[in-house]
Amino acid sequence: MKINHIELLRFQLPLVRPFRTSFGTQNHRDVILVRVETDAAEGWGECVVGVDPFYNEEYTDAAYGVLVRWLIPMVFAHGPLAAEDFAGVVSNVVGNKGAKAAFEMALLDAQLRADGVSLTTYLGGTRTAVPVGVSIGITPTVDDLVAVSQGYVADGYARLKLKIEPGFDVEPVRRVREAVGDSVMLQVDANAAYTEADIDHLAQLDEFNLLLIEQPFEPDDLLTHATMAKRVSTPVCLDESIVSLGATRTALELAACSVVNVKVGRVGGLLASRDIHDLCAAHGVPVWCGGMLETGVGRAANVALASLPNFTLPGDISASARYFDRDITEPWVLQGSSLAVPTTPGLGVNVDEAFVASLGATRGLFRP
Numbered sequence: 001m002k003i004n005h006i007e008l009l010r011f012q013l014p015l016v017r018p019f020r021t022s023f024g025t026q027n028h029r030d031v032i033l034v035r036v037e038t039d040a041a042e043g044w045g046e047c048v049v050g051v052d053p054f055y056n057e058e059y060t061d062a063a064y065g066v067l068v069r070w071l072i073p074m075v076f077a078h079g080p081l082a083a084e085d086f087a088g089v090v091s092n093v094v095g096n097k098g099a100k101a102a103f104e105m106a107l108l109d110a111q112l113r114a115d116g117v118s119l120t121t122y123l124g125g126t127r128t129a130v131p132v133g134v135s136i137g138i139t140p141t142v143d144d145l146v147a148v149s150q151g152y153v154a155d156g157y158a159r160l161k162l163k164i165e166p167g168f169d170v171e172p173v174r175r176v177r178e179a180v181g182d183s184v185m186l187q188v189d190a191n192a193a194y195t196e197a198d199i200d201h202l203a204q205l206d207e208f209n210l211l212l213i214e215q216p217f218e219p220d221d222l223l224t225h226a227t228m229a230k231r232v233s234t235p236v237c238l239d240e241s242i243v244s245l246g247a248t249r250t251a252l253e254l255a256a257c258s259v260v261n262v263k264v265g266r267v268g269g270l271l272a273s274r275d276i277h278d279l280c281a282a283h284g285v286p287v288w289c290g291g292m293l294e295t296g297v298g299r300a301a302n303v304a305l306a307s308l309p310n311f312t313l314p315g316d317i318s319a320s321a322r323y324f325d326r327d328i329t330e331p332w333v334l335q336g337s338s339l340a341v342p343t344t345p346g347l348g349v350n351v352d353e354a355f356v357a358s359l360g361a362t363r364g365l366f367r368p
């Protein structure tokens, strides 16, 4: 593809309710969109990085900066390229995987639109609809959590994920399990809020028949996750630790987890995500698609990714209404407890540029 120009759009999109995790509270998304215009098509990508460096080391000001100062100039200096070339072209930039993932997504969208191929077909998807769940933030009271959980079950979600932290774990999970019954799939996410000394405490979660516990310990502490996996019956899943194919291989070798959360923005793009999916499949380890409160653009990428065969657990890929009063694309709507996988070329969504403009988006234009 020959790129004519690249645009970065940045704007804030309010969340319908605050999203609180063990590391902080989010009230809105600080969205960066990458738009590439090639000689054949346009393509869009979403940067899912947080506004603060609390989930991982990336944050939106830094992602914007690394795109402007390094990633875009490197791609222009390289000349015409295919989406598959992108990771190699920018390989001198260490980390910054959320920024890279957004750029690669835009290139893939443009390439696939030009080729007339849907992202699910390109990636090797085998599902026409993907079962999805909902990630529920920490609430002021346990009664609130029960009410919110029951609301999502009424919406159709068949799987709930509860955020936990020290002081908000066993009792909230017990109350939600009692309220929603055994037929609802339930899992928890600690976002690295615990230490090895908490393993016996966390073992109390074993009685609630959870699908998994996600990332109890620090991202680089694989050995404590392996210790936990031996001592509790709830499957251990890694999120923050899974930053690359190599990190995944190490985690599987150490038996630090028996389930893997794949996030496009954490691993550097859709192609790295597919590689991690394939590695886990070869090890008989199920994966599921994590979320970063994406707009309709990033959600389209997640839905296509989750259509791959080893995504056997419901993803954190909820309907647009769970996040925003109005999405920036066609809204993603729950069908039963699933989202339909688009079959139109590329990501299969269209950005409502007038709505994005009405949000006060800034636009930066970059030419070779």
Ligand code: OSB
Binding pocket: 055, 134, 135, 189, 191, 239, 290, 291, 292, 293, 294, 316, 317, 318
């Ligand atoms: O740990 O999975 C996480 C959102 C922001 C940062 C980290 C996480 C999350 C979520 C949201 O759990 C899932 C979603 O997008 O619905």
Ligand code: MG
Binding pocket: 189, 191, 214, 215, 239, 240, 290
């Ligand atoms: Mg997580």
